[in-house]
Amino acid sequence: xxxxxxxxxxxxxxxxxxxxxxxxxxxxxxxxxxxxxxxxxxxxxxxxxxxxxxxxxxxxxxxxxxxxxxxxxxxxxxxxxxxxxxxxxxxxxxxxxxxxxxxxxxxxxxxxxxxxxxxxxxxxxxxxxxxxxxxxxxxxxxxxxxxxxxxxxxxxxxxxxxxxxxxxxxxxxxxxxxxxxxxxxxxxxxxxxxxxxxxxxxxxxxxxxxxxxxxxxxxxxxxxxxxxxxxxxxxxxxxxxxxxxxxxxxxxxxxxxxxxxxxxxxxxxxxxxxxxxxxxxxxxxxxxxxxxxxxxxxxxxxxxxxxxxxxxxxxxxxxxxxxxxxxxxxxxxxxxxxxxxxxxxxxxxxxx
Numbered sequence: 001x002x003x004x005x006x007x008x009x010x011x012x013x014x015x016x017x018x019x020x021x022x023x024x025x026x027x028x029x030x031x032x033x034x035x036x037x038x039x040x041x042x043x044x045x046x047x048x049x050x051x052x053x054x055x056x057x058x059x060x061x062x063x064x065x066x067x068x069x070x071x072x073x074x075x076x077x078x079x080x081x082x083x084x085x086x087x088x089x090x091x092x093x094x095x096x097x098x099x100x101x102x103x104x105x106x107x108x109x110x111x112x113x114x115x116x117x118x119x120x121x122x123x124x125x126x127x128x129x130x131x132x133x134x135x136x137x138x139x140x141x142x143x144x145x146x147x148x149x150x151x152x153x154x155x156x157x158x159x160x161x162x163x164x165x166x167x168x169x170x171x172x173x174x175x176x177x178x179x180x181x182x183x184x185x186x187x188x189x190x191x192x193x194x195x196x197x198x199x200x201x202x203x204x205x206x207x208x209x210x211x212x213x214x215x216x217x218x219x220x221x222x223x224x225x226x227x228x229x230x231x232x233x234x235x236x237x238x239x240x241x242x243x244x245x246x247x248x249x250x251x252x253x254x255x256x257x258x259x260x261x262x263x264x265x266x267x268x269x270x271x272x273x274x275x276x277x278x279x280x281x282x283x284x285x286x287x288x289x290x291x292x293x294x295x296x297x298x299x300x301x302x303x304x305x306x307x308x309x310x311x312x313x314x315x316x317x318x319x320x321x322x323x324x325x326x327x328x329x330x331x332x333x334x335x336x337x338x339x340x341x342x343x344x345x346x347x348x349x350x351x352x
Contacts, residue, residue: 027087034071034087043093043108044100054096055088064095161186164255171266182267188290189274190251191232193283194244198290199232200297206235207301209308229305230298251277 026033037055041048059066069092075085088096094112097105161183162174173179188198195202207229208215216235219228228234236244254277258265265273275285292300 030089032089032091033093034073034089035093036085036087040088040093040096043104044097044102045104046100046102050100051096054099055092057099058092058095064092160252161255164252164259165267165270178267182270184294185271185289186274189271189278189286190244190247192286192290193247193278193281194240195236196284198286198292200292200294201290202232202235203230203297204292204300207304209304209311214305214308224308226302226305226309229301247278247281247283250281 026035028034035043037051038048041051044051058064069089071087071089072084073087074082076082090112094109097109165182184199191197191199191202197205206215213219213224214229216224216228217237218234219225233241233244251274258273278285
């Protein structure tokens with residue numbers, strides 16, 4: 001009974017009953033979870049009619065305001081038609097659970113209190129005892145990899161570095177131009193330590209409009225967009241990403257330890273400390289800002305993206321035309337076949 005990421009419309013949390021007889025996907029939206037009346041009936045091992053009666057009582061007694069706990073959702077049925085379905089949030093689900101008074105209701109309320117609430121507030125849930133003493137397959141290394149990937153994400157890294165350096169740098173001023181480029185300098189040194197190139201140099205070296213997806217290894221959404229091509233991490237191999245995540249999280253731990261020791265450090269000293277950290281890990285140390293500026297990189301890579309995007313649109317147009325031709329050819333063949341075998345189109349007589 002643990003939350004799991006789902007796919008499709010919004011995020012889904014998978015809930016399994018303790019008896020293993022039912023599994024439900026709770027829709028996560030607006031800081032709560034949502035179920036239909038039919039799903040609530042399955043959850044509490046009762047009938048939909050019973051759930052409906054409980055809701056009538058709940059709203060009639062003004063225990064909950066219907067407008068605050070119910071919302072409409074459009075769903076597409078198997079016949080292709082769209083129907084409006086009512087969804088009920090966690091407060092409404094729990095209110096029914098208290099009235100049903102079943103073992104399932106007790107289990108869900110306990111799970112909602114101990115597990116779901118943590119997930120809604122914090123965005124994660126951990127089973128500490130299972131991680132300390134695993135039984136069966138151990139997912140701890142996978143958990144560490146995912147945590148490292150999150151910590152090494154650009155926004156997380158920037159936020160952590162900013163907070164640490166603001167607390168320890170004697171000359172840190174967020175409005176100062178040096179402070180604005182400070183984060184990029186630190187990030188560049190770590191990227192260089194892994195790839196031998198600065199972020200800008202890496203992008204210019206690897207962005208190739210003649211290659212599928214412009215040679216990117218990762219991007220947001222279902223297709224490469226302009227904003228994706230100016231992010232250095234999108235060009236890294238799986239091994240490089242793993243190494244960069246390890247180095248980045250180790251650097252954050254190193255920086256946090258200095259902050260805990262309350263060692264006052266200027267921004268220039270932080271740059272020197274970063275160089276020493278990289279050298280200690282037997283990686284190449286970046287000297288200077290690199291051969292290509294961020295602005296130069298953007299000019300080059302955005303021009304390449306225009307070339308790539310024109311070729312992509314032309315390819316997609318050709319593919320659509322070929323698909324249309326194939327469909328027309330198939331229809332013509334079916335029409336000719338019908339003319340040659342008209343008897344096949346006549347209704348068959350039933351034998352007596």
